Amino acid sequence: MSGNAIRVIVLMTAAMVLSACAADLKENVIVVLPEEDGSAGAIVVDDGTSSVVLDKPLAAVQINDRGEAEPVAVADQQVSEIFGQALAAQPLKPSKFVLYFNEGTDALTEESRQAFEAVFEDIKRRPSYEIWVIGHTDTVDDPAYNQRLSLQRAMAIRDMLVFRGIYGAVISVAGRGEIDLAVPTPDRTEEPLNRRVEITVR
Amino acid sequence: MTRWILITALCLFAVPAWTERAWADRAGTVKTVSGEAFLERGGEQLPAGVGDEVMVDDVIVTGADGAMGVTFDDNTRFAAGPDTRIAVESFRFNSDSMEGDFLANISQGTVTVDSGDIARGSADAMKVRTPSAILGVRGTRFALRVGAE
Numbered sequence: 211m212s213g214n215a216i217r218v219i220v221l222m223t224a225a226m227v228l229s230a231c232a233a234d235l236k237e238n239v240i241v242v243l244p245e246e247d248g249s250a251g252a253i254v255v256d257d258g259t260s261s262v263v264l265d266k267p268l269a270a271v272q273i274n275d276r277g278e279a280e281p282v283a284v285a286d287q288q289v290s291e292i293f294g295q296a297l298a299a300q301p302l303k304p305s306k307f308v309l310y311f312n313e314g315t316d317a318l319t320e321e322s323r324q325a326f327e328a329v330f331e332d333i334k335r336r337p338s339y340e341i342w343v344i345g346h347t348d349t350v351d352d353p354a355y356n357q358r359l360s361l362q363r364a365m366a367i368r369d370m371l372v373f374r375g376i377y378g379a380v381i382s383v384a385g386r387g388e389i390d391l392a393v394p395t396p397d398r399t400e401e402p403l404n405r406r407v408e409i410t411v412r
Numbered sequence: 413m414t415r416w417i418l419i420t421a422l423c424l425f426a427v428p429a430w431t432e433r434a435w436a437d438r439a440g441t442v443k444t445v446s447g448e449a450f451l452e453r454g455g456e457q458l459p460a461g462v463g464d465e466v467m468v469d470d471v472i473v474t475g476a477d478g479a480m481g482v483t484f485d486d487n488t489r490f491a492a493g494p495d496t497r498i499a500v501e502s503f504r505f506n507s508d509s510m511e512g513d514f515l516a517n518i519s520q521g522t523v524t525v526d527s528g529d530i531a532r533g534s535a536d537a538m539k540v541r542t543p544s545a546i547l548g549v550r551g552t553r554f555a556l557r558v559g560a561e
């Protein structure tokens with residue numbers, strides 16, 4: 211047989227095998243999708259009899275005729291085929307902007323002033339938007355004090371946004387004190403990177 | 413005169429209760445819409461528009477050519493393909509403490525999910541139920557297809 215004929219037969223066989231694999235997926239399928247950086251979190255699937263942990267990109271189960279979740283291989287292309295319309299309807303990912311303050315003042319650092327301006331560019335991308343302003347502290351003071359301080363800082367940033375013309379009703383504020391550290395530290399530890407306000411636009 | 417003072421006072425006390433209840437029932441916002449897309453609420457099918465509030469107990473519904481994307485108040489994103497039904501059974505999120513819980517019931521269709529702060533907070537805080545399984549979500553993107561019964 212000629213080289214070309216062999217290539218054609220191999221390609222056709224491969225295509226048949228691949229399409230047979232696509233057709234083999236059952237109706238009920240659950241698949242982990244990779245994040246932008248290729249990493250994946252985890253989901254635990256409980257089918258009533260046992261639990262399966264899916265914690266890698268494209269880790270998947272399908273529900274068989276006995277109602278059990280069984281591991282199954284799912285290809286990238288199958289994900290696009292099955293979930294294409296849902297994927298196209300995904301909302302824009304929320305954007306986060308982190309602001310830091312000059313030591314001991316309420317004045318933003320130079321980089322933070324630029325981050326603040328980026329909020330206004332981001333808003334333009336979104337047909338409908340909401341803004342969350344969340345204050346954080348380091349672990350120096352006690353938790354209750356830090357919660358109040360972080361909320362005050364968030365409110366100060368909200369006032370800056372409103373002053374620049376953002377409608378107050380779309381802005382929400384929260385103070386997380388020391389419960390959501392950017393840099394893990396022991397208690398009573400100064401850490402400028404933890405003393406921040408995060409603006410989320412979604 | 414006293415009657416009007418009493419009525420005004422009663423109304424003023426009632427207002428915080430109204431706003432508190434409205435805030436507590438919120439779950440998210442519709443961000444994308446195409447084709448037949450509805451929010452089923454109180455037995456009615458309301459056509460969904462970008463910017464609409466999604467409330468607890470709403471059912472996200474899409475028709476044969478529909479799709480809809482919703483961002484929830486903890487930054488979780490759901491995207492529904494055609495012929496999909498997602499019931500928001502419960503949603504609670506405290507932005508200060510990051511505590512919360514979220515239960516969505518997907519009875520049919522195709523859905524992609526990017527989990528947000530509730531799933532980040534604790535292991536079993538965010539769950540998705542389908543007719544055949546319950547998923548515990550621990551911070552990830554995933555997709556699922558549920559066959560109509």
